[in-house]
Amino acid sequence: MRRVLAVWCPDWPVLSAMAEAQVPPHRPAAVLDAHQVHACNDTARGDGVRRGMRRRDAQSRCPELVLLPANPEREARDFEPVLARLEELSPGIAALRPGLAALHSPARYYGGEREAAAVLAEQLVALGIWDCRFGIADDLFTAEQAARAADQQDSTVVPAGGSAAYLAPLDIRVLDEPETTDLLRRLGIRTLGDLAGLPATDVLGRFGADGARLHQLARGGDTDRLPTRQPPPELVCEVTFEPALTSVESVTFSVRRTAERFVHQIGARHLVCTRVLVEAESEGRITSSRSWAHAQWFRAGDLIDRVHWQLSSQGDQRSRSASVGPVTCVRFTPETVEADVVHADGLWGNADASQVERGVARVQALLGFESVVQPLLQGGRSPQARQVHVPWGERPLGLRPRDLPWPGSIPPPAPAxxxxxxxxxxxxxxxxxxxxxxxxxxxxxxxxxxxxxxxxxxxxxxxxxxxxxxxxxxxxxxxxxxxxxxxxxxxxxxxxxxxxxxxxxxxxxxx
Amino acid sequence: MSSTLRPGPDLDLVQQLRARVRQMESGGLREPMPMHPALRGLVRMHPGSSYRTDSTSLAVALLAGPSAQGTWTAVVGVDDLGLEAAAELGLDLSRTLLVPDPGSHWAEVTAALLDVTGVLLLRPPARVDAHTASRIAARLRKRSAALVVQGDWPQCEAQVGLVRQQWQGLGQGHGHLRARQVEIAVRHGSGPPVHGTVTLPGTEPPRILGARQIRLLREVG
Incomplete structure (x- = not known):
C-alpha cells in the first residue's frame, strides 16, 4: 500500500481572486457565489465571516470586507503552476480541486515523509505560495484531514494503520455531505468515530450506497485510487535558423520539416489542430505573431501557407518576392486541438470540397489570404451589419445571432x-x-x-x-x-x- | 450457345447506345442548367456560355438556379453584394466563394475559379478586350461552366435586361417595400428580345408578353 501525501493551499479561491483584483493580502476578503460566502481569508475569518454566510450578514460582521466574484476557471488556471512545480519533483499528481492536490508520498527518495513534505513546501514557497500544508496518511481522505490540521508550511503524519484512530475524534461535518451528515447528527452521531462504530451492513441498509461510502471513509478505508494525471504533452514546435533568413521564400521552405513534425505529433495523439499561433522571432524578439483558425484542421501545407501569408503581409503587400527582417526562429503553438474523429472525412471522401480548396488556394496565392471570403449572415439592424465577410479557411467567431428581434431593422426583402x-x-x-x-x-x-x-x-x-x-x-x-x-x-x-x-x-x- | 443469341433485339440495343453516345458527344454539354423558377421559360442557361445583365438581383437569380441544385458558385469583383437578398433569392451562401476586390488580377482569378465552380458572377473592373474574353470563353467551354457578367462583355449568348420595375407596398410616408413587378427583356444573339413580367422576390413563373401587350404596357407606363 502506497502512502498518500495531500497538498492543501487554504483559501485558494480567495488568494486567486485577490491576486487578480490586486487586493493587498492583509485586507479581509471573501469570494461570493450566488450571494453566499464561498470562501474567505484568515483576516475575514477573524472578524467572524464564515463559509455559507449570506452576503449581507458577512458585510455586517466585517464592513471593510472586500467582496470578489467566484471564477472556478481562473482558480484552476492559477493552480496549474503549482501542479507543474509538484510534477517536476514527483510524477503522478492528482489535481482534486483548485487548492488541493495529492500524490503518492515520495518518502523513500527524500529519506522520510516529513522531509518529503518539507522539500515540497520549499518549492511552493519559492513559487510565492506561503500558506501550504501537507498531510500524509494511508488513504486520501485521511491525508486531506491531516493536511487541514497541519500548520503553515508544515505537515501532519498519520502513522501507517492509524487512519481510523486519527479520524475518530473529528466532527462528522468534515465529510462535506450536508444532507447525510445533518441527518446523522440528529441521530446523535457527531464524530467520525461514532459513524465508524456502526455495523457496515446497517449503514448500507439505512443510507444506501452513499452512506456506505461515507462509512468507509470514516473508518479510514478510502480505497479510491488517486486520479493521477499525465503531464500535459509538449506540442509546441519551433525551428531556429542560423544565420538568420531574410526572404519569405527561404523561411517557408525551411519550416516544412517542422510543420510536418508538428502535424505528425498531434496526429499521433489522435488529435487535430484547428487553431494555431504562428510566431516569428528575430534575435530573441518576437517580430510577428498571429493566431490562425482553420475551417477544418491544419495540415502541413496549410501551416506553410500561413507562415508565408503572415510574413509577406509584414513586408511589401502583393509583391511576389517579399523580404522581411531577419528571422531567426519560427514557432507553432497549438491553441485549440480537437479529436480527429470529429473531422474525419466521409466514407467517399470530400472530393468536391477539396477541389474547391485547391482553387481557392490558387487565388490566395495570387492576391493574399484575405482576398477570398466566405459570405455569412448575422443579426443586426442595418443591411451592412447583417452580413459579414470571413476570410476563406478561417472559422467565423463572434457572429451575432439572427433569431433575435433586432428592433429598427428594415423588413424584408433585403436590398440587393x-x-x-x-x-x-x-x-x-x-x-x-x-x-x-x-x-x-x-x-x-x-x-x-x-x-x-x-x-x-x-x-x-x-x-x-x-x-x-x-x-x-x-x-x-x-x-x-x-x-x-x-x-x-x-x-x-x-x-x-x-x-x-x-x-x-x-x-x-x-x- | 449460339441458339440463345437473338440478333434482332441486340442490334436494336447497339443502335440505341450509338444514338446516345452521339447525343452525348454533340449536345450533351448543351444540356441547359437548372433555372430559378421566376426565370424559367424566359432565360435558358447553357454550360460554356456567358450572359450579360444590368441588375444585381437578376444576376443573383441567374446564379441561384444552379446553386440550389448543389453547384458551387463564385462572385468576383462585386464588393456590394447584398448577401441577405442573395440568400432570399435562393443562392446557397455556404457554397459561394466571394472575391470582392480582385484588382488587376480579375482575369486570372476568374480563370482559376472557373475550374472549381459551375457558375461565376463577374463585374469586370476595367474594359474587357476581346482577347481576354475569348480566353475566358475557352475556359468556360472546357470546364462546362457558365459566366454571368454584370457590365460590358464583348461576346455573350444572351442579354438579360431589366426594362421597368414597379415596387409595391410603399406609400407616401407609410408601408414598406414588399415586392416588385419586373419586366425583363431577354435578347438571344441578334434576334428580337423576349419580354416577360415576373414578381420578385417570388417563385411564380414569368408571364411571357406578346408584342401587343408590350405596346399596351408602353402606353400605360
Missing amino acids: RVLPEPWPATVLDAGHRPVAVTPRGLLTGSPARFRPHQQQGWLEVSAWAGPWPVEETWWEPDARKISRFQMVGVDGRAWLLACSDDRWWTEASYD
Missing part, C-alpha cells in the same frame, strides 16, 4: 446591393429645403426630390417610407441616432437612405 462605403446623399422637400429628422423622430418636411449620389442627377420621389429609428449604443457619449428611409424614384428604382444629424447617406440599393 449593400454599399461597403455609404454615399453622401441629399434629400429636399417640395420647397427645396433639406429634409431633416427632429430629435423627436419627426420629419421637417415630406421628401420630394433626392440625389442618391453627389454625381447623379436629381430624382423625384414617387413613394417613400420611414423613419425606422435606431439609437445605436445610446449608453456611449458619442451615440448616434440614425433614421432609415426607403425611397422609390420616378424611374422605379428603390434605395435605402439613412439620416443622422441632418446628414443623409445612401446605404443600399434595391437593384
Whole structure:
C-alpha cells in the first residue's frame, strides 16, 4: 500500500481572486457565489465571516470586507503552476480541486515523509505560495484531514494503520455531505468515530450506497485510487535558423520539416489542430505573431501557407518576392486541438470540397489570404451589419445571432446591393429645403426630390417610407441616432437612405 | 450457345447506345442548367456560355438556379453584394466563394475559379478586350461552366435586361417595400428580345408578353 501525501493551499479561491483584483493580502476578503460566502481569508475569518454566510450578514460582521466574484476557471488556471512545480519533483499528481492536490508520498527518495513534505513546501514557497500544508496518511481522505490540521508550511503524519484512530475524534461535518451528515447528527452521531462504530451492513441498509461510502471513509478505508494525471504533452514546435533568413521564400521552405513534425505529433495523439499561433522571432524578439483558425484542421501545407501569408503581409503587400527582417526562429503553438474523429472525412471522401480548396488556394496565392471570403449572415439592424465577410479557411467567431428581434431593422426583402462605403446623399422637400429628422423622430418636411449620389442627377420621389429609428449604443457619449428611409424614384428604382444629424447617406440599393 | 443469341433485339440495343453516345458527344454539354423558377421559360442557361445583365438581383437569380441544385458558385469583383437578398433569392451562401476586390488580377482569378465552380458572377473592373474574353470563353467551354457578367462583355449568348420595375407596398410616408413587378427583356444573339413580367422576390413563373401587350404596357407606363 502506497502512502498518500495531500497538498492543501487554504483559501485558494480567495488568494486567486485577490491576486487578480490586486487586493493587498492583509485586507479581509471573501469570494461570493450566488450571494453566499464561498470562501474567505484568515483576516475575514477573524472578524467572524464564515463559509455559507449570506452576503449581507458577512458585510455586517466585517464592513471593510472586500467582496470578489467566484471564477472556478481562473482558480484552476492559477493552480496549474503549482501542479507543474509538484510534477517536476514527483510524477503522478492528482489535481482534486483548485487548492488541493495529492500524490503518492515520495518518502523513500527524500529519506522520510516529513522531509518529503518539507522539500515540497520549499518549492511552493519559492513559487510565492506561503500558506501550504501537507498531510500524509494511508488513504486520501485521511491525508486531506491531516493536511487541514497541519500548520503553515508544515505537515501532519498519520502513522501507517492509524487512519481510523486519527479520524475518530473529528466532527462528522468534515465529510462535506450536508444532507447525510445533518441527518446523522440528529441521530446523535457527531464524530467520525461514532459513524465508524456502526455495523457496515446497517449503514448500507439505512443510507444506501452513499452512506456506505461515507462509512468507509470514516473508518479510514478510502480505497479510491488517486486520479493521477499525465503531464500535459509538449506540442509546441519551433525551428531556429542560423544565420538568420531574410526572404519569405527561404523561411517557408525551411519550416516544412517542422510543420510536418508538428502535424505528425498531434496526429499521433489522435488529435487535430484547428487553431494555431504562428510566431516569428528575430534575435530573441518576437517580430510577428498571429493566431490562425482553420475551417477544418491544419495540415502541413496549410501551416506553410500561413507562415508565408503572415510574413509577406509584414513586408511589401502583393509583391511576389517579399523580404522581411531577419528571422531567426519560427514557432507553432497549438491553441485549440480537437479529436480527429470529429473531422474525419466521409466514407467517399470530400472530393468536391477539396477541389474547391485547391482553387481557392490558387487565388490566395495570387492576391493574399484575405482576398477570398466566405459570405455569412448575422443579426443586426442595418443591411451592412447583417452580413459579414470571413476570410476563406478561417472559422467565423463572434457572429451575432439572427433569431433575435433586432428592433429598427428594415423588413424584408433585403436590398440587393449593400454599399461597403455609404454615399453622401441629399434629400429636399417640395420647397427645396433639406429634409431633416427632429430629435423627436419627426420629419421637417415630406421628401420630394433626392440625389442618391453627389454625381447623379436629381430624382423625384414617387413613394417613400420611414423613419425606422435606431439609437445605436445610446449608453456611449458619442451615440448616434440614425433614421432609415426607403425611397422609390420616378424611374422605379428603390434605395435605402439613412439620416443622422441632418446628414443623409445612401446605404443600399434595391437593384 | 449460339441458339440463345437473338440478333434482332441486340442490334436494336447497339443502335440505341450509338444514338446516345452521339447525343452525348454533340449536345450533351448543351444540356441547359437548372433555372430559378421566376426565370424559367424566359432565360435558358447553357454550360460554356456567358450572359450579360444590368441588375444585381437578376444576376443573383441567374446564379441561384444552379446553386440550389448543389453547384458551387463564385462572385468576383462585386464588393456590394447584398448577401441577405442573395440568400432570399435562393443562392446557397455556404457554397459561394466571394472575391470582392480582385484588382488587376480579375482575369486570372476568374480563370482559376472557373475550374472549381459551375457558375461565376463577374463585374469586370476595367474594359474587357476581346482577347481576354475569348480566353475566358475557352475556359468556360472546357470546364462546362457558365459566366454571368454584370457590365460590358464583348461576346455573350444572351442579354438579360431589366426594362421597368414597379415596387409595391410603399406609400407616401407609410408601408414598406414588399415586392416588385419586373419586366425583363431577354435578347438571344441578334434576334428580337423576349419580354416577360415576373414578381420578385417570388417563385411564380414569368408571364411571357406578346408584342401587343408590350405596346399596351408602353402606353400605360
